[in-house]
Amino acid sequence: ELADFNFQRLFLRPFLDIMENPTSRDDIRELILRCVDNMIRSMSHNIRSGWKIFFSILTLSASDPSEKISTLGLAILQRLLDQHLDQLCRLTTFDEFDTGVVEAGGEEGKEPEQMTALEKRQRNANAEDFVGLCHASMGFVQTEESDTPLPIGLSMRALCHTACYADLIAEERVLPPVSGSQPNDPSAAGYTYEGLSDDEALEMVLWRPILDGLAAGICSTAPSSSGGVGCLVQRGSVITMRAILLRHGSMFSTSQWAVILRQVLLPAIQIGAEYDASPVTSITSESPAVSSLDFLNEALPLPPNTEDEGLLKFAELAETDER
Numbered sequence: 286e287l288a289d290f291n292f293q294r295l296f297l298r299p300f301l302d303i304m305e306n307p308t309s310r311d312d313i314r315e316l317i318l319r320c321v322d323n324m325i326r327s328m329s330h331n332i333r334s335g336w337k338i339f340f341s342i343l344t345l346s347a348s349d350p351s352e353k354i355s356t357l358g359l360a361i362l363q364r365l366l367d368q369h370l371d372q373l374c375r376l377t378t379f380d381e382f383d384t385g386v387v388e389a390g391g392e393e394g395k396e397p398e399q400m401t402a403l404e405k406r407q408r409n410a411n412a413e414d415f416v417g418l419c420h421a422s423m424g425f426v427q428t429e430e431s432d433t434p435l436p437i438g439l440s441m442r443a444l445c446h447t448a449c450y451a452d453l454i455a456e457e458r459v460l461p462p463v464s465g466s467q468p469n470d471p472s473a474a475g476y477t478y479e480g481l482s483d484d485e486a487l488e489m490v491l492w493r494p495i496l497d498g499l500a501a502g503i504c505s506t507a508p509s510s511s512g513g514v515g516c517l518v519q520r521g522s523v524i525t526m527r528a529i530l531l532r533h534g535s536m537f538s539t540s541q542w543a544v545i546l547r548q549v550l551l552p553a554i555q556i557g558a559e560y561d562a563s564p565v566t567s568i569t570s571e572s573p574a575v576s577s578l579d580f581l582n583e584a585l586p587l588p589p590n591t592e593d594e595g596l597l598k599f600a601e602l603a604e605t606d607e608r
Contacts, residue, residue, distance in 0.1 A: 290333075290334070291334045292334070293335035293338075294335060294337060296335075297335050297338040298338060300320070300338065300342060301338050301342055304317060304341075304342050304345045305345065311351045311353075311354065314349065314351070315351075315353065315354055315357065317342065318342070318346060318354060318358055318361060321339055321342055321343070322357075322361045322364070325339065325361065325364075325365055326364075326369075329365075329369040329372040329373070330372050332372070334410070336373065336414040336417065336418075337413070337417055340414070340417035340420065341417065342358075343361060343362050343424075344420055344421045344424040346358025346359075347359070347424035347425040350433050352433070352435070355425070356439065359425050359442060362421055362422060362425075362446070363442065363446075366446060366449060373415075373418065374415070374459055397463040397464075400463065408460060408463050409462040409464065411459070412459070412461055412462040412474075412490060412491060413462070415450075415453075415459045415491060416476075416490065416491065416494050418450070419447075419450055419494035419498065420494055420498075422443045422446040422450070422498075423443065423447070423494065423495075423498030423501070425439045425442070425443035426440045426443050426444060426498060426502045426518060427505065427507040427509065428501045428505040428506070428507060428518075429505070429506055429507055430506055430507050430508065431507065434507060437518070440518050440521070441517065441518075441521055444499075444502065444521045444522060444525050445525075447495050447499060447525055448525060451532070452591065454491050454492065454533075454536075455532075459491060461487045461491050462474075462475060462490055466487050466489075466490055468486075476490065477489045477490045477493055478541075478548055479544075479548075480540070481540055485541055488541070489541060489544070495529070496526070496545060496549045499522045499526040499529075500522075500526070500550070500552070501553075502518050502521065502522030502525075503519055503526065503553040503554065503556075504553055504556040504557050504560065505518045505519050505522070505557075516561065519557055523557075530545075530550075531587050
């Protein structure tokens with residue numbers, strides 16, 4: 286598909302319509318997901334406007350009444366992150382405005398004033414696709430009590446995705462849009478926070494689905510327990526939020542931090558605490574040499590950076606095991 290065209294989106298729209306239809310059969314919805322999986326596996330390098338439809342379909346699979354379909358949807362999403370992330374997060378340049386030739390690595394370091402109108406539209410579209418990917422993952426984090434709850438493992442796996450997305454932003458493999466930020470319509474492109482400058486608001490377009498999704502997990506009213514441990518979604522969301530803010534907090538300006546605290550973190554913690562009716566039985570330290578409360582005086586160590594020797598060794602061993 287050439288740049289600035291939407292043939293793929295129009296062609297794939299009937300798949301989304303069937304997924305949105307509450308009367309559609311389970312086997313048909315499963316077939317659609319398998320078709321999506323096959324198209325991503327075989328044609329990910331040629332997908333352009335079709336990503337938006339794929340992410341909408343995967344988001345719908347998260348709330349599907351069939352556990353089999355929800356599990357399949359997350360499996361497709363996980364495979365996309367493991368095997369096709371480079372195609373999704375490629376940086377693009379257009380050598381010829383009229384032909385739409387796409388090559389890797391063209392937008393990085395380019396100021397908006399130096400970009401053509403086509404490049405700006407493509408940059409905005411790439412950011413919108415990334416936001417759709419984040420929404421797809423966060424859709425699997427169960428935030429409300431349901432008659433057909435998702436297996437807790439799906440929610441926990443989806444929380445792991447957010448750390449990957451945060452790293453992509455920090456490494457500038459995904460770039461913020463160059464225009465169109467707005468704080469009013471969550472379903473529209475460019476959704477961001479109020480009270481920021483234009484540049485800061487555009488940067489937060491990529492972060493908002495991650496931070497808001499984790500905040501919703503902290504406020505979750507869905508019972509989630511496994512192995513005698515309760516509130517797993519809530520705990521996992523808090524831990525993930527903490528890790529992301531500690532790891533990438535230096536990227537945020539003072540104004541952005543103020544917005545994160547005022548509009549995301551503090552309200553989420555307050556609401557989560559109000560929803561939590563479980564009694565506090567004890568506060569203990571993992572170290573027997575530290576008293577029950579002394580460990581609160583010192584912050585936990587920061588997460589390792591991407592070049593950490595231990596992380597690199599772990600990744601090397603994981604690749605070896607896969608072979």
